[in-house]
Amino acid sequence: MNVFKKYLLISKYVLSLSIFIAIYRFHNNNTSSMLALFILMFILLVNDYIRSTKLAINSRHMCFSLLFTICGAAVMKFFISDSGSGIIVYILLPLIEIYELKGMKKRFLFIVHSFSLYIVSFSEIGIPANWDKLTILCRTILFYVAVISIAHFVKKLQIEKNEVDKLNKKLQLANIKLKQYNLEVEELTTAKERARVSQELHDSLGHYLMALTMHLEFAKKICETKPAKVKEIIVKCEDIAKSSISSLREIVDLLKEEREIVDFYGSIRKLINNFHLITDININFNADKNLDNLSPIIKSSIYKTIQEAITNSIKHGKSSEINIKIFNKNENINLIIKNNGIRCDKIIKSNGLNGIDDRVRLLNGFVNYSSSNNLGFSIDICIPIPMEEL
Numbered sequence: 001m002n003v004f005k006k007y008l009l010i011s012k013y014v015l016s017l018s019i020f021i022a023i024y025r026f027h028n029n030n031t032s033s034m035l036a037l038f039i040l041m042f043i044l045l046v047n048d049y050i051r052s053t054k055l056a057i058n059s060r061h062m063c064f065s066l067l068f069t070i071c072g073a074a075v076m077k078f079f080i081s082d083s084g085s086g087i088i089v090y091i092l093l094p095l096i097e098i099y100e101l102k103g104m105k106k107r108f109l110f111i112v113h114s115f116s117l118y119i120v121s122f123s124e125i126g127i128p129a130n131w132d133k134l135t136i137l138c139r140t141i142l143f144y145v146a147v148i149s150i151a152h153f154v155k156k157l158q159i160e161k162n163e164v165d166k167l168n169k170k171l172q173l174a175n176i177k178l179k180q181y182n183l184e185v186e187e188l189t190t191a192k193e194r195a196r197v198s199q200e201l202h203d204s205l206g207h208y209l210m211a212l213t214m215h216l217e218f219a220k221k222i223c224e225t226k227p228a229k230v231k232e233i234i235v236k237c238e239d240i241a242k243s244s245i246s247s248l249r250e251i252v253d254l255l256k257e258e259r260e261i262v263d264f265y266g267s268i269r270k271l272i273n274n275f276h277l278i279t280d281i282n283i284n285f286n287a288d289k290n291l292d293n294l295s296p297i298i299k300s301s302i303y304k305t306i307q308e309a310i311t312n313s314i315k316h317g318k319s320s321e322i323n324i325k326i327f328n329k330n331e332n333i334n335l336i337i338k339n340n341g342i343r344c345d346k347i348i349k350s351n352g353l354n355g356i357d358d359r360v361r362l363l364n365g366f367v368n369y370s371s372s373n374n375l376g377f378s379i380d381i382c383i384p385i386p387m388e389e390l
Helices: 003-027 029-053 060-079 087-092 096-097 103-125 131-221 227-252 266-275 296-315 351-362
Strands: 282-287 321-329 332-339 368-374 378-386
Touching: 003 029, 003 060, 003 087, 029 060, 029 296, 060 087, 060 096, 060 103, 087 096, 087 103, 096 103, 096 131, 096 332, 131 227, 131 351, 266 282, 266 296, 296 332, 296 351, 296 378, 351 368, 351 378
Parallel strands: 282 321
Antiparallel strands: 321 332, 332 378, 368 378
C-alpha cells in the first residue's frame, strides 16, 4: 500500500467516528435501524481496507468493492441528514479512487457516483420549488464539481510523482551502470596500456637484442680468421646496445605520448643497417617518395611491422634475402615484405604477428600472410590514407 492510499484510508477512519456519532444521534430511539447502520458502516470500512491493501487497481474485484462503497455511502447519507457528520466527505472520497481507473470502468463508476449523489440530494430537498432549495441544490452541485476538480488535481499530482519516481529509479540505475562502465573502461585502458608497452618491448628491444645476438655469434665465428672484422662488429654491437638503451627510455615515456618518426626513410635505412655486417643477409628496400607526409601513427605502424618482419625472417625463416617495398596506390599505402626463408605450411601467429594485426586493424587496413616454396614467407599490407593526408 502506497503512502497516498494509506492517508486516504486513515481519513476514512477519522470520518467514520463522526458518522458513528451521527448514527447514534439520529437513531438512538430505534435500536434496530441504529444497529443496522452501525453494521453497514463497519462493513464499508472493512471493504475500504481490503480494497486499499489487497486488491489491484482497475481489477474487477476492485471495481465491485468501489461500487459497494458508493452505494453504501449513499444509503448512509439517506438515513443521516446531518451535513456536519462527515458523511458528505465520505461519499465524495471514492472520486479519488475512481480517477485511478481506466476505460469503461472509470466512466461507469463515475456515472453511478454522480447519479447516487443527486438521488440522495433530491430525496432530501425534493424538487426545488423555491430559492432556498434551489440554492442548496446549486451549492451541492458546485461542491461536487469542486471535489471532482480536486480529485483530478490529486490524480495528476500522483501521476507526476510516479513519473518522477520512475525517472529517479532509471537515473539511479543509469548511475550504477555508469560506475560499472567507468570501472570496465579503467580496466580496459590499463589492459590496453599494458599490452601496448608489452608490444613495444617486443618490437623494439626484441629486435635490438636479436640483432646484438646475431652480431656476437658472427663475431665468435670469425674471431680467429678475421680479427679486424671482429673489432668492427664489436663497435656495431656497442651502437646496437646504445640504441637498445635509447629505445628503453622511449618505452618508459610511451604512456605519455607516441614517439613520432620524423625521417621515415632514414629510420628504415638505419634499421636495415643493423644487419649489414652479417654478410649472408641481403635486405632490399624500395619506397615511394613523400612518405614523411603520412600521419605519425601510420609511419610508426609501418616501421614496427618492418622491424618485426626482419627479425622473424632471420630468426624463424632462416632467410638470406628480404625484399621490402612501400608504395602508394589508389589512395592506399601498400607494404609488401617477402623473404626466401623456410616454407611455413601452417601459420601460427605469435605476439609479433598479432601485434602487426592489431596495428593495421586500428588503421582500418588489412593484412595477408602467405607462404610457398618459391617465396618463403610474404606479408602484404594495405592501409587507407585519410582524406586530409591526400
